[in-house]
Amino acid sequence: MKSVVIGAHLRRDDIEPFATAIACGDLWLSGLGVDDDQPLGDRELLLRVARTRQQLLERATFIAIRYGFAVHNASEAEAKCLQHVARWRRVLEANAGNVEMTLKVAAAEAKPRPDRHDFANGADYLRALHDAAQAADVDPRFRDAVSDLAEHRWTHRDGRSLECALLVARAGVARVRERGEQLKRDFPDIPFLLSGPWPLEAFADEHE
Helix, strand or coil: CEEEEEEEECCHHHCCCCCEEEEECCEEEEEEEECCCCCCCCHHHHHHHHHHHHHHHHHCCCEECCCCCEECCHHHHHHHHHHHHHHHHHHHHHCCCEEEEEEEEECCCCCCCCCHHHCCCHHHHHHHHHHHHHHCCCCHHHHHHHHCCCEEEEEECCCCEEEEEEEEEHHHHHHHHHHHHHHHHHCCCCCEEEEEEECECHHHCCCC
């Protein structure tokens, strides 16, 4: 039996009874038990994890662990995660009342993906991929309006879209959704999707 790890939490009570609590240093990891031979890509399991994530988030803020990470016991969990525990605790303590929301927006002009055959080596090709992604942008007025919603972090996902993670107080989720509707009215020609609330992910790393 193994546990698919869902997130990192301050308190055991934030996890039970929705998931199994796995001790990790002075934090707790939430996990769902599955058989060792259970494919992690199984649709039913993915839906079960999604439902559990939502239940856990309603209970308390936590840091999301990338899907597919599984452990068999607390010792294995500590061996894999202990180096992150101090940072996770600082982030969780600083953001106990916060959640993330995500805004995904199409770039104003899609940048063509570089052709691998145009490059002499893999390093040059990867640099060109990165440059193409970073070149994608949106109307500066829209970008400024989104940035005004909350503390934020923009990410270039590819040459066709950008993503903005918003750090939002739980009490402010409805307000951000309302302002998202206003953005649709103010910028009708810019397609975007505002979703959440979500666990901490983009804000799980400390930035200076």
